[in-house]
Amino acid sequence: MAPRKYQQVLRAEAAEETRRRILDAVGQCLREAPTEQPSLGRVAELAKVSRSTIYADFGSRSGLFDAFVVDLWERTGLGELGRAVGATDAREHLREGIRAASRMKGGELAVYRVLHAMDRLDPESAGGAVRHMETDRRAGVQSLAEHLEREGELREGLTVDEAVDALWVLTSFESLDLLVTGRTHTVDEAADILVDMAERAVCRTPGAPAASSRGA
Known part of the structure; x- marks a missing residue:
């Protein structure tokens, strides 16, 4: 595989891993604090990403929950x-x-x-x-x-x-x-x-x- 193509594959895999951590973090929030609305700050903390990464991947809180439900x-x-x-x-x-x-x-x-x-x-x-x-x-x-x-x-x-x-x-x-x-x-x-x-x-x-x- 050409070096450039290999780097593209690595970036895609890293992006998918980040997305997976964010979605898993939403589920963890819902299980651990069922009486509280999960905040993007808490999701970001659990996923070990910044809030800006969540917005970059999902566009909005609405987009994050829509993606979470589809994944669910x-x-x-x-x-x-x-x-x-x-x-x-x-x-x-x-x-x-x-x-x-x-x-x-x-x-x-x-x-x-x-x-x-x-x-x-x-x-x-x-x-x-x-x-x-x-x-x-x-x-x-x-x-x-x-x-x-x-x-x-x-x-x-x-x-x-x-x-x-x-x-x-x-x-x-x-x-x-x-x-x-x-x-x-x-x-x-x-x-x-x-x-x-x-x-x-x-x-x-x-x-x-x-x-x-x-x-x-």
Whole structure:
């Protein structure tokens, strides 16, 4: 490798290592002080960089939290969730989608809990990162309800909008967290409970005829 190219590779690796330390520092702040908003000064201290380095890499506090959430998704199971929601069978879409999303959140339960709490108390504190997560979840729930409707799997008399409402509650972080922390279930147990509740709430009983309006 030519010396110039080699130096470029080294710089790229150093930049990626710095970025990794900064993102890890955000997670450390959220775990160590869940009741406090993580300051850029504390993040910089933990990552052993200057605040100006954070701004240079991420542009703003909002950009830092957006990048942190994307990294969090990727580390905790975004790929698995993508495969689950791509299922051609609507019931499989529901079951595996809820299980994958639950495992994804359960992998960093404390971090997701702090992010959601920050968004409830001060929507600007996390730079809109949680709202971006919830926008994606809203689209996913809508897609699932429509998939169930197309395959005639919705409970008789239930509209797509009503199914979306039920699924919105059952796929929320709060529903998972209540079962894990309030009822001391494991993440997998909680996921199975949520799957069962979702099927009972929105799906027709197995063996029952599909509504005539389905798929029309």
